[in-house]
Amino acid sequence: MEILAKAFSALWQVLAVGMLLGVGIPALFSIGMRSLEHGRVPAPAGTTNASTDGTMAGPAGKAGAIVCFGVCILAVLFGIVVIIFGKQLFS
Amino acid sequence: MSVTEALFILVVVVVTALAFDFTNGFHDTANAMATSIATGALKPKAAVALSAVLNLVGAFLSIEVALTVSNKILSIQDSSGAPIEGLMGVPILTIVFAGLVGGILWNLTTWLLGLPSSSSHALFGGLIGSAIAALGFGGVKWDGVISSILLPSLFAPLVAGLVAGVGTWIIYKLVTKIPESRRDSGYRWGQIGSASLVSLAHGTNDAQKTMGVITLSLIAYGSWTSTDSIPLWVKVSCAVAIAAGTWIGGWRVIRTLGKGLTEIHSPQGMAAETASAVIILSSSHLGMALSTTQVATGSILGSGVGKRGAEVRWSVAGRMVIAWVLTLPAAGLVGAICWFLANAIGGALGVAVVFALLVAAAAGMYFRSRRTAINPDNVNSEWEGGLAVTETAASPAEKVAASSLTERN
Numbered sequence: 001m002e003i004l005a006k007a008f009s010a011l012w013q014v015l016a017v018g019m020l021l022g023v024g025i026p027a028l029f030s031i032g033m034r035s036l037e038h039g040r041v042p043a044p045a046g047t048t049n050a051s052t053d054g055t056m057a058g059p060a061g062k063a064g065a066i067v068c069f070g071v072c073i074l075a076v077l078f079g080i081v082v083i084i085f086g087k088q089l090f091s
Numbered sequence: 092m093s094v095t096e097a098l099f100i101l102v103v104v105v106v107t108a109l110a111f112d113f114t115n116g117f118h119d120t121a122n123a124m125a126t127s128i129a130t131g132a133l134k135p136k137a138a139v140a141l142s143a144v145l146n147l148v149g150a151f152l153s154i155e156v157a158l159t160v161s162n163k164i165l166s167i168q169d170s171s172g173a174p175i176e177g178l179m180g181v182p183i184l185t186i187v188f189a190g191l192v193g194g195i196l197w198n199l200t201t202w203l204l205g206l207p208s209s210s211s212h213a214l215f216g217g218l219i220g221s222a223i224a225a226l227g228f229g230g231v232k233w234d235g236v237i238s239s240i241l242l243p244s245l246f247a248p249l250v251a252g253l254v255a256g257v258g259t260w261i262i263y264k265l266v267t268k269i270p271e272s273r274r275d276s277g278y279r280w281g282q283i284g285s286a287s288l289v290s291l292a293h294g295t296n297d298a299q300k301t302m303g304v305i306t307l308s309l310i311a312y313g314s315w316t317s318t319d320s321i322p323l324w325v326k327v328s329c330a331v332a333i334a335a336g337t338w339i340g341g342w343r344v345i346r347t348l349g350k351g352l353t354e355i356h357s358p359q360g361m362a363a364e365t366a367s368a369v370i371i372l373s374s375s376h377l378g379m380a381l382s383t384t385q386v387a388t389g390s391i392l393g394s395g396v397g398k399r400g401a402e403v404r405w406s407v408a409g410r411m412v413i414a415w416v417l418t419l420p421a422a423g424l425v426g427a428i429c430w431f432l433a434n435a436i437g438g439a440l441g442v443a444v445v446f447a448l449l450v451a452a453a454a455g456m457y458f459r460s461r462r463t464a465i466n467p468d469n470v471n472s473e474w475e476g477g478l479a480v481t482e483t484a485a486s487p488a489e490k491v492a493a494s495s496l497t498e499r500n
């Protein structure tokens with residue numbers, strides 16, 4: 001019984017973190033992707049990062065995307081810190 | 092027993108442990124890279140190369156000494172990690188050796204069938220079997236088997252599936268208006284980032300286990316005494332073995348995970364790999380380490396369930412569940428048989444005979460795999476009810492060419 005109680009308490013914690021970060025990060029990334037769609041402007045001729053429809057992300061959309069993707073990159077860096085120092089951090 | 096005989100046994104155990112580490116690598120490449128390969132985010136060879144490098148780096152990053160890794164489930168080591176008194180020397184070496192053989196053969200069998208299954212559970216299964224054979228049922232801590240293997244196996248696919256499913260559902264809610272070309276190129280980056288994290292975590296976790304096994308053997312033999320450090324050559328050889336295995340690429344398992352369970356698109360791939368990375372990293376620090384393989388499989392299933400209209404092949408998932416249920420008993424049975432055999436013949440000869448049988452079985456399975464070879468060129472072929480790629484399904488382009496030819500005729 002004690003084993004089960006312990007396992008379920010760990011299970012809820014993993015599920016909570018999973019829902020927060022495992023769903024939150026892809027969602028934030030998606031908001032960034034959507035932000036890039038906001039107020040797209042026609043790309044001037046010769047632009048290398050223009051899309052196939054000849055547009056590129058507008059400045060506001062780009063700024064929003066940078067914030068979102070930036071947080072995602074921070075999350076990855078945090079993941080690396082957890083991989084290396086996890087035992088010291090959480091024990 | 093002569094000194095040379097004990098040394099011979101030690102060398103065979105170390106070689107077998109590195110062989111296990113190698114199978115651990117190629118069996119688990121799929122966990123991180125199957126989705127990136129299936130969606131085309133990375134070319135198959137580039138994906139396994141990236142994963143290999145990250146496994147290598149990950150193995151060196153580990154600053155923890157996983158010497159007591161078997162302590163939760165077996166009573167063969169004391170709390171510091173040294174062998175318990177009565178087992179010092181050849182007895183514990185033989186137990187570890189037979190357990191490793193059980194783990195390797197289970198890894199190879201499931202690889203041949205293209206089924207993902209936990210390498211750690213295969214190793215533990217083998218060790219449980221050989222420990223029962225050598226010490227009786229008292230050699231196993233059944234509480235630990237339940238709390239660190241059985242319950243986690245039950246939870247891993249459910250938690251991962253739920254998180255990846257919800258993640259996929261939200262992603263598709265958010266991105267329906269984005270044109271497909273921009274959507275895919277964006278999510279490919281997200282996919283590669285999250286998959287890389289899974290690879291790195293895998294290298295740190297799994298290579299550590301083999302390092303622990305080899306260090307334990309060295310302590311048993313008497314050529315190493317420290318229980319809180321690992322010889323450098325052990326670290327280097329384990330890191331190289333797992334990276335080499337990863338680089339070879341377990342294409343059969345990659346194909347089942349990437350193409351067999353469900354058709355994966357980049358947004359699903361990112362949802363699945365992020366869910367895997369978060370759950371693997373959080374679970375190992377919240378008191379219930381979940382198997383990378385079971386988490387990755389659950390995540391991919393979840394990403395199929397979470398996308399409206401996606402087909403999930405539950406029959407393929409069902410075969411995996413059967414493999415997971417069989418992992419402990421099957422690896423355990425082989426581990427027990429190997430221990431009895433080695434012990435009956437005795438000494439270096441017994442270990443040598445079992446090792447020869449292992450090599451023969453491995454070679455047999457390798458040649459059997461050639462009949463339905465899966466490689467970087469056909470790993471992404473359409474799924475037609477099974478792992479094997481039929482001639483017509485060799486590549487979608489060829490298929491189109493063939494059908495237009497028949498139409499013209």
